[in-house]
Amino acid sequence: MALSKKLLSQDEVVVRHMHTHIKVILPQIIGEILLVLAATVGSFYVPEDSRSWALPTIWIVVLILTVPFLLIPWVKWISSTYTVTTKRIITRKGVFTRTGHDLPLTRISDVQLEKNVDDRLFGCGTLALQTSADDPLLLRDVPKVEMVQVEISNLIFHDIQGAIDADPTN
Numbered sequence: 638m639a640l641s642k643k644l645l646s647q648d649e650v651v652v653r654h655m656h657t658h659i660k661v662i663l664p665q666i667i668g669e670i671l672l673v674l675a676a677t678v679g680s681f682y683v684p685e686d687s688r689s690w691a692l693p694t695i696w697i698v699v700l701i702l703t704v705p706f707l708l709i710p711w712v713k714w715i716s717s718t719y720t721v722t723t724k725r726i727i728t729r730k731g732v733f734t735r736t737g738h739d740l741p742l743t744r745i746s747d748v749q750l751e752k753n754v755d756d757r758l759f760g761c762g763t764l765a766l767q768t769s770a771d772d773p774l775l776l777r778d779v780p781k782v783e784m785v786q787v788e789i790s791n792l793i794f795h796d797i798q799g800a801i802d803a804d805p806t807n
Contacts (some may be wrong), residue, residue, distance in 0.1 A: 638729065640720045650797075652788055653721040657778040658761035662707075669705055669707040672699055719776050723797050726766060726774065742792050744768045750786050764789070767791045 639646075676699045683691040713741055717730035729737040745766050752762035762782035765773040766789070779785050791797070 640718070640729075644646065644727075645722065646724065648723075649725075650723045650791065651720060652723060653719075653785060655719050655780055655785075656714060657717060657719070658759055658780045659714075660755065660759045660761065661778050662710050665710045669703060672702060672706070673760045721785065721792070723792060726776075726789070728774070730777070738774060740766060740768070740774050743787070745789070745793055748786055748789050748793070749773070750782060752782065754781070 640651060645651070647721050657702055673792050675693050680692055683695070713730075716735075718728070720727040720729075723742075725742055726740045727737065728739075729735060745768060747765075747767035748769065749765040750762055751765065756762045756778075760782075761778050761780050764776040764779055764782060764786060766776070767773045776785075
């Protein structure tokens with residue numbers, strides 16, 4: 638879900654639009670792969686006289702388990718976004734009830750970075766955007782977190798081109 642252009646001011650440009658890192662739903666993906674493998678092996682070993690009812694039953698169970706185990710977490714993941722623009726940081730999440738937070742860059746006084754062991758492994762981390770209030774905006778599991786930190790810092794110091802050029806793959 639990309640951010641709608643109508644939500645941007647006239648001279649505002651999207652620098653980066655992203656979802657949280659895929660590691661958030663990696664356990665569900667691995668679990669789904671194991672579930673399909675188990676169903677495949679189970680289908681292979683079903684006795685010949687039971688195939689007419691056992692095979693459809695196995696795969697219907699797999700389908701039923703996939704909805705809460707993989708599909709719902711994936712929809713939640715895909716509907717949660719972080720957007721960095723030339724004027725603000727925008728967070729949005731939710732499927733039926735959308736919630737969000739817009740933080741103007743002019744209110745950010747500090748950008749803190751935190752990476753634990755698994756964040757280092759996956760190349761992501763948490764950004765804490767500090768304002769004059771004592772309640773920082775936390776952006777968890779941000780992919781390419783160092784790059785995003787540099788982009789936000791460049792934008793805070795009014796180096797818009799430096800922020801846009803910070804990621805050569807963009």
